[in-house]
Amino acid sequence: DAKTTQPPSMDCAEGRAANLPCNHSTISGNEYVYWYRQIHSQGPQYIIHGLKNNETNEMASLIITEDRKSSTLILPHATLRDTAVYYCIVRVGPGSGGYQKVTFGTGTKLQVIP
């Protein structure tokens, strides 16, 4: 699996956009970028994923660079409830068969400040 690198922590003012970066320079052509988050004492929660195009859903936007070596998760209007650890991982995509070994790193601890 490709490894990812994320900053250990970030702060963001409530109501502002939170931009969380992730480096994945060894990503393979068939690997997707996935983002999860984990609010304290809960299980990780799926946020969004993408292959090479930018993606948006009701929770966030995902911007992937053209060379696919890095990406940014954007929470457009951060709220206090977005305070969590955010994990960026790379793995084969939803259409693939077989086992998907998934390794989570230590993530980015996002603190949303009132």
Added chain:
Amino acid sequence: DAGITQSPRHKVTETGTPVTLRCHQTENHRYMYWYRQDPGHGLRLIHYSYGVKDTDKGEVSDGYSVSRSKTEDFLLTLESATSSQTSVYFCAIREQGEQFFGPGTRLTVL
């Protein structure tokens, strides 16, 4: 929450005792996973299953065994618990390519 429950949610046990954690899902998912989460290590895969009686090791499988005798249940067993196995354990299923996680079990081995 993809119908995933874990039991027990909290357990304190002593070194050398056997411990079994249960993951139960209600939606007939084929793939199930056990992870442990420790400070500074993120989530690490212990074992996974790709069907009834079909299991394989993850990256930190030493000291753990699993069983899946029916689709809905994936059991994680610590044959002889050690203090290094104090952790939070998460079960996950795979649905349409995404992983969904259970609420976790906090295990303390004294």
